[in-house]
Amino acid sequence: MRNLILTSAVLAVSLVAGHALAGDQPAPVAAPASAPPPGPGLDLINEHCKFCHVTAQVFAKKRSADEWDAVLQTMIDRGAELSPEESKVITDYLNAHYGTGAS
Numbered sequence: 437m438r439n440l441i442l443t444s445a446v447l448a449v450s451l452v453a454g455h456a457l458a459g460d461q462p463a464p465v466a467a468p469a470s471a472p473p474p475g476p477g478l479d480l481i482n483e484h485c486k487f488c489h490v491t492a493q494v495f496a497k498k499r500s501a502d503e504w505d506a507v508l509q510t511m512i513d514r515g516a517e518l519s520p521e522e523s524k525v526i527t528d529y530l531n532a533h534y535g536t537g538a539s
Contacts, residue, residue, distance in 0.1 A: 477529020480522050485511070495534055504530045 472478050472495055485491055488511075499507065504527050512518055518526070 473533050475529055477526050477532075480518075480526050481529070484516055484518060484522070484526075488514070488516075494530075498534050498536050499530070500536045501527070501531050504535065 472481075472491075481491055481494055485494055508516075508518075508523055508527055508530075512523070
């Protein structure tokens, strides 16, 4: 038992010393993303998009209006059940809050 404790302690010290000598730094922790602005578009995204992926994935990248239209159409082609009115509310929301300003 004493050998096991001694071996574990030596291993732990070796790992710490190895990282210190190699100059390894712990990976930086990403700052938490701000919460998406509330609104009917967010409500629809939370209602329809979370079945296939986390909604944070939706907000990970800014896109042009044309790109958002294409992304939403791809999701509809893959099975998202959205009416044309719901699609417009979502794209308007995404363009307003996550758009690049370019069409």
